[in-house]
Amino acid sequence: MNIVVCIKQVPDAKDVRLDPETNTLSREGVKSVINPYDRHAMEEGVRLKEEFGGKVTVVSMGPPQARAILEEAISCGADDAILVSDRAFAGADTLATTYTLSQAIKKIGAVDLVICGKQATDGDTAQVGPGLAVRLDMAYVTCVQQVSTVTDKVVVLERMMDDGYDEVEVELPALLTVVKEVNTPRFPSIRGLRKARVADIPSYTAEDIGADVAMLGLGGSPTQVVKVFPPEPKGDRTILTGSVDEIAEKLAEIFRESSIGG
Amino acid sequence: MLIIDTDACIGCGLCEDNCPFDAIHVEEGKAVVGDECTLCGACIDHCEVDALTIDKEEVAGIDLDAWSGVWVYAEYRNGRIAPVTHELLGVGTDLAKKRGVKLAAVLLCESAGDVPAELIASGADIVYTVEDPALKDFTDDAYGHALEDLALKYKPEIILAGATAIGRSFIPMVATTLGTGLTADCTSLEIGDDGHLHQTRPAFGGNIMATIMCPNHRPQMSTVRPMVMQANESDASRTGEVISETIAPERLISRCRVVKSVYTESNQVNITEADVVVSGGRGLETAEGFRLVEELADLLGGAVGATRAAVDADWIGYPHQVGQTGKTVASKLYVACGISGAIQHVIGMKSSETIVAINRDEKATIFDIADYGVVGDLFEILPAVIEKLKK
Known part of the structure; x- marks a missing residue:
């Protein structure tokens, strides 16, 4: 089974915060990491390969420094990695991103299964998986929480819904986006780390993937960000002070009023 | 691409301070953009001398x-x-x-x-x-x-x-x-x-x-x-x-077939429909600490919510997660315990009527959206409140 996993480098969400005084993003100590959902996508790809044979190729579109997460993917069991990187890709919205990724994946050849994280934690759109499936003319299922059976024709899986889950049988080739419940990602192995150190990771440019430049980056993006501003803080608040007992008494009163009486 | 008008640029550094991607820097008194730039436009909005523009070819529009x-x-x-x-x-x-x-x-x-x-x-x-x-x-x-x-x-x-x-x-x-x-x-x-x-x-x-x-x-x-x-x-x-x-x-004709639908969540963890939600975050420190949140929720007849950090730490299941990648709640009373107030969480609860925040860090951003704030130790305050409510 030929499996492609798409991953993205994102700022580590737990480090990102707003400076309350200047209302700007505090970058201090913000690391770049693999999008957390993509770790589960990688693990699922490697797990399925181990069970059913085949190969896992990890693809990331991003700036040159995204090579770091591709090396990490290899240390966690991926066979090959490809960086898709070109200044022409900058400013891409999800429509331009799915075009770029689909061109890169078509270059890889016949693919049976593409696995993506449900969404990336920087944009939180969850739109790239479905859009990519359309461009690759694949069936797709989002929010997969369990993959139970894989044959050479179909995959049987569970899709998380708002009110429970659906058991779904999907024809191959297919694209899946996965949620965290799908598996527990492994840590890099010593052998994997050694492999990652010497891995040959090609970098595809817009020309390499035969892309129509008009469909790339900012120019190929129908959506435009017209304004960026900090979220509004709420105005009035009361800070309760006093001894622990006094504070607890006031809290109990507020709780009674706003829940039971309210 | 991002165009910098070096004649207009005064090297004030506002762009650098406001770039979410650390892509623009002031070097020798002028802004310089690097490969990390995603053309998000945050710098342009903050530039006070209009020195920054994004060069975009206008698309021949449809009708x-x-x-x-x-x-x-x-x-x-x-x-x-x-x-x-x-x-x-x-x-x-x-x-x-x-x-x-x-x-x-x-x-x-x-x-x-x-x-x-x-x-x-x-x-x-x-x-x-x-x-x-x-x-x-x-x-x-x-x-x-x-x-x-x-x-x-x-x-x-x-x-x-x-x-x-x-x-x-x-x-x-x-x-x-x-x-x-x-x-x-x-x-x-x-x-x-x-x-x-x-x-x-x-x-x-x-x-x-x-x-x-x-x-x-x-x-x-x-x-x-x-x-x-x-x-x-x-x-x-x-x-x-x-x-x-x-x-x-x-x-x-679909290439997918739904074998069966299993409806589980309607009665179990209806935090989206609860009048009272008591939520816990990283400040609870351990799974045992998180039990205080559950006890308080129980006493108030409310549901239990959690931040992504608490769910990631396995203190409670994903159906309880409130925020951008979890559920949105609009309860009458929302009690945020040990929650710093990352906007990813806030977006999921800020339309609640009364918000009470308890956090030991007085600078925690959760206080910006709270109606009532308590700066203090959860492990002293929560047990004390629970005692009072039991009376």
């Missing part, structure tokens, strides 16, 4: 006037209209009025029954229905093709859907096949003076808000966060038109 009307995808599953549908009809009413066009709902299902009447009572002027056994279960390709075919036939200028599991799954397919823009998880929608739809959503992990437009393509498409928009008062005397549509059978 925007050929697209007219506001559409709402009416999500219907397991015999139930998703509540967000009514909220979409609420905001859709305002948008349609501003544009001077009609508001339509699109219903895809096996059998419509009384649903179109309910949609009209909620504000729809027109309801397009497609009734077909192939639409009994939700599959992305059948639903996507049906909505795509209707959109190409009627050419609406705006299509809204709920940012639900279903909406966020198949709407991106429709936007891709129509070759238009889609903005995910919007929290505010307005028609600007330019006549375009201004879509506002949290961006970059929710630490900044971004207003997004789709000026040269139609339809303008958004998924909208549930429990943010206001539904209209249902009015059974409203009248509207119901138009029954047929989709070509081959367009409704």
Whole structure:
């Protein structure tokens, strides 16, 4: 089974915060990491390969420094990695991103299964998986929480819904986006780390993937960000002070009023 | 690409301070942009001397006037209209009025029954229905093709859907096949003076808000966060038109088959419908610490919520997660215990009526949105409150 996993480098969400005084993003100590959902996508790809044979190729579109997460993917069991990187890709919205990724994946050849994280934690759109499936003319299922059976024709899986889950049988080739419940990602192995150190990771440019430049980056993006501003803080608040007992008494009163009486 | 007018640039560094990607730096008194730039435009908004611009070739636009009307995808599953549908009809009413066009709902299902009447009572002027056994279960390709075919036939200028599991799954397919823009998880929608739809959503992990437009393509498409928009008062005397549509059978053939649907969450963890939610975050420190939150919720007859950090630490399950990647709550009382107030969490609870925050860090941003704040040690305060409530 030929499996492609798409991953993205994102700022580590737990480090990102707003400076309350200047209302700007505090970058201090913000690391770049693999999008957390993509770790589960990688693990699922490697797990399925181990069970059913085949190969896992990890693809990331991003700036040159995204090579770091591709090396990490290899240390966690991926066979090959490809960086898709070109200044022409900058400013891409999800429509331009799915075009770029689909061109890169078509270059890889016949693919049976593409696995993506449900969404990336920087944009939180969850739109790239479905859009990519359309461009690759694949069936797709989002929010997969369990993959139970894989044959050479179909995959049987569970899709998380708002009110429970659906058991779904999907024809191959297919694209899946996965949620965290799908598996527990492994840590890099010593052998994997050694492999990652010497891995040959090609970098595809817009020309390499035969892309129509008009469909790339900012120019190929129908959506435009017209304004960026900090979220509004709420105005009035009361800070309760006093001894622990006094504070607890006031809290109990507020709780009674706003829940039971309210 | 980002163009820096070096004559205009005064090297003040505002761009550097406001770049979410650490891509722009002041070197020798002038701003210099690096490869990390994603052209998000944050620097341009903060530049006080207009030294920054993004060079974008104007797309030869389509005929925007050929697209007219506001559409709402009416999500219907397991015999139930998703509540967000009514909220979409609420905001859709305002948008349609501003544009001077009609508001339509699109219903895809096996059998419509009384649903179109309910949609009209909620504000729809027109309801397009497609009734077909192939639409009994939700599959992305059948639903996507049906909505795509209707959109190409009627050419609406705006299509809204709920940012639900279903909406966020198949709407991106429709936007891709129509070759238009889609903005995910919007929290505010307005028609600007330019006549375009201004879509506002949290961006970059929710630490900044971004207003997004789709000026040269139609339809303008958004998924909208549930429990943010206001539904209209249902009015059974409203009248509207119901138009029954047929989709070509081959367009409704899906490569996915739903073997069975399992409904689990309705009674278990209904935090989205609870009057009281007591939530815990990293400040609870351990799974044992988190039990205090559960005890307080229990005493107040409320539900238990959690931040992503608490869920990631396995103190509680994902169905309890409140925030951008979890659920949105709008409770009467929201008690945030040991929660710093990352906007990813805040976006999911800030419309609650009364917000009480307890945190030992007086600078925690949760206090910015709280009605009542307590700066102190959770492990002293929570047990004391629990004692008082037990009396």
